[in-house]
Amino acid sequence: MAIADIIQDQAELMVMAIADIIQELVAAQQTGKDVDVNRLKTAVSARYGLRAQPRRVDLIAAAPPPLRNLLLPKLRAKPVRTASGVAVVAVMCKPHRCPHINFTGNICVYCPGGPDSDFEYSTQSYTGYEPTSMRAIRARYDPYLQTRHRVEQLQQLGHSVDKVEFVLMGGTFMALPEDYREFFIRSLHDALSGHTSATVAEAIRYAERSRSRCRSRSRCVGMTIETRPDFCLRPHLSAMLGYGCTRLEIGVQSVYEDVARDTNRGHTVRAVSECFHLAKDAGFKVVAHMMPDLPNVGLERDMDQFFEFFENPAFRPDGMKLYPTLVIRGTGLYELWKSGRYRSYPPSTLVDLVARILALVPPWTRVYRVQRDIPMPLVSSGVEHGNLRELALARMKDLGTECRDIRTREVGIQEIHNKVRPYQVELIRRDYVANGGWETFLSYEDPDQDILVGLLRLRKSSPETFRPELKGGVSVVRELHVYGSVVPVSSRDPSKFQHQVLRNSRFSLGSILIPSLFPKKKSDFYGISLNSAHSL
Template sequence: MSSEIESIASSVTESDSSELLDFVSDLIQSPADADYDLISRKLKRQYQLNPPKQQIYRVYNAHFSDVTIGPKLKKWMIKSQVRSNSGVLVVTIVLAPNKFSCKYDCAYCPQETDLSGAPTQPRSYLSNEPAMLRALESEFDIKGQFNNRIRSYKRTGNIAADNSSKIEVIFSGGTWESYPLEYREQVIRELYWAANTVSAERPSNTLEAEITENETATLRIIGFTLETRPDNITEETIIQYRKWGITRIQIGVQHYDDTILKKMNRKCYTKDTVRAIRLLKQAGLKVVVHLMPDLPGSSPEQDRWMFDQAIQRPELQFDDVKIYPTAVVKTFDDKHIVKSKILDMYNAGEFTPYSEKNVRDLIDVCIYYKTRLNPWVRIQRLIRDIPKTDIAAGYGGMSNLRQLIHQQMKKEGLRCNCIRCMEIGDQEHDVLEPILVVRKYEASEGTEYHISVEAHKMNMWQTGLYWLILVMNWLSFVFLGKHEYWSGNLDTYIGLYGFLRLRFDPAPGGNFISEINECALVREVHVYGTSIGVGAASAGSQHRGFGKLLMKTAETIAAENGWKKVAVIAGVGTREYYKNKCGYRLDGTYMVKDL
């Protein structure tokens, strides 16, 4: 357990001194617009104390909860606020290691076992990765992992005791469909049960009953992600996903060069990826792909080509991406054995990552993509969180590669327009008027609208051009009866308050999800800013009506293009919002509204 967690635990159990109580009392009586860092330093000198923020927050809740404090001070107390700046709190659950975790044998994928050969982690994961350490602590128990993470969020102030919170769950480990169906349904049920019983224990109910309860629970599952392979995406598996409340699917694409994939024994190719993305979007699901530069057989030029395919080809348009530069991992202690075909290739002198020869080549490849990607894409991760001690070869063992990439971009005056880099977080752009932007693009045989609320910083000429476009759009509506929208300007774009993904599919739902036939599909709605509880008051972007604006705009665009209904692939915990705030009804597993 980390020293930080130990310090949290000690601060929770120790008795509170009168000096500490006076410290917190003085702090919360400070002016609402005060510099709390400065005040905290003065109080630390005055009382000869150095309490961490999580301890201050705990003492406030324990002894002064009847005293109302402003949002600025509450934000200051929340130590790990960055985790909630994206509007939701993420809980990663690791599935149990066993022989079923993945039935495939891709060359780059490690398998960790104990000395007897029994798997100690699901395929591709190592036991000293941070998320795996938490899973080991709970012995891979679903409820134990969930409760552990929620306790951590409460300690750091990301979850308040008196408000509902929005949780996004990610199931990691192996390949989802490789686990027996009985186990898959069991862990899904245990997840909802864990979320529903954080405050009060009770025996578990049926999966259907737990899902229904979570619609109004204190901890609501508003997003649910699974990991699998493109060739495992079928109409049958998608029906299962929706039954379980799944809203996002991660697929391991790795590369678009089938020659490289064949060399890696992938047995899953670009045609499978094209088909998988098409099926997932047809059902309204969000799509995350994994890409791996620096694989055997690749080169900096070939990896730039891979990223060009991701940017340019309509049939390969995804929503989010995780970029995992190839790492050859090895055994890291005397209790485990780590094996992979790529490690054998490296030890035999048959493969050396090009980043080992010159890490700048890999940095330049990543910068190439980050400076060219489409603004409707979010880079979820840029490098996997593998300890340096585990890496035999790959990016020079530089576990801070993402930081080096950003430093180089800053040095060259470059920036990335991906959603993660532009999301408003805890920045202060309120002095700039939020602007509605609609970007239209073709994807997987359909048409997508990326509707966003953005902050733009314009000079006089850019402002004049913007208003001219607005006037022309207004005239278009007056004379043609159809709204036109500004498509944005990346040169003036400085922040993202929220966005919505609207899809016009030629056959929504296909012939396997009848409730969304003839519906325009809202695949994602996300408003940024620190995660706040359902019903909590805040001046942040989450409670400025941006969500309703995005939904109203999507409905208007759909109606003007001849659609009679809109369907939202809503997470279980968001169904009440769409029903009560937007006038939708539950039809099957989707929220549907007649236009």
């Protein structure tokens, strides 16, 4: 038989197999039977003698429109992607040199990537082989194409992309020229709205108008920018407010001055606490990047620094990305490792350390990641497991501790991993002092099952705030979030928490509790606009 005939036969068999899988899934849903999609795909593929199994993308595309919503919960690939209520779209700016090379002479000792590295076409601190990096390279770092391709990919995987949160990666974005930054931000908003704008203000204004008139299927409800403490000063913060940025990811790595000096960070630890203060007073959510296992630290100091990080009011971030140190070729740390002057923690020790760090995380902090996305073959020493968070959580059970960070307790994550739903939801208030201001963390939770459904971060700004609209005892709503899988704005799904009674309960949070807590003035800062956040 000719090769063309074999290919045609396989294609025809694939179509028949997909039809059978769809029929069996529909029958199972109608009878209430639980079906393992992967096992079903394997069985049907074997029945038809297929050389490869049907992809979930193909199954989703083949689902009849009237039955699509019925089948999506079973067919959706990687449901965790939108379990927090938004579709995260990560994009990368063009490769550029680290800004502190100009006054320190070099980059951080552990940092891979960048124009001068072994990974020439990668951005600073990335290798070019991470999923986001590869998507950016395929799009030639064009922000418009990166956005369109990623949104389309998420749609094909069965995710709702009504509410998009951008994450700008690829080094210190605020160190790039202003005209490039404006072009980049403008392109992100235009990619969602379909409009071609001349300025950032026009792009945001048109996106808001399109949203209110239901012309655009996707809209930006949040934006995160990666930066450094020395590029998180008053002018930078004001510019990022103009971009529609709502959250900052700030590279901290260590709270020890000697470690910051020896690893060539190019800033002091005091600069970290100062930029946290400025950012929170301006209304931003603050996420810190931290690196255990840096040179000349050791286990005891590592544990002490994370205790300090969460307990000292000078730090206390809203979120954290935990990146255990990796040894990658081409870095200064690689040379230290080759010469025997640096040794990574053994795998079991690292798992134990991460477990103990997670036990320190307060309930108002979210741990976004526990390790880098860098492929293991590129890592010479460091993390040896791709599921470090899972191993650390298992270790916590052995230690009799638990992780109470926001992500672990989110209702969407709990539904996916533990198949549990909240039963008795209560309003819980927590107050703490951080970065010169008073923080109130309001949340809807099921305390018996420790499930978090929604939250509101309220900050009474310090008198030193530099934003004139926030002076005079103003309280800032820095975040308002209802968790659970994304539900399109134009639809209603009573099984989803984003459109249950808690949707209306947010107004009791904002309209009743806030005036009673801080009766002077209130400013909203939890989305690109007030209306955007109310549609979450």
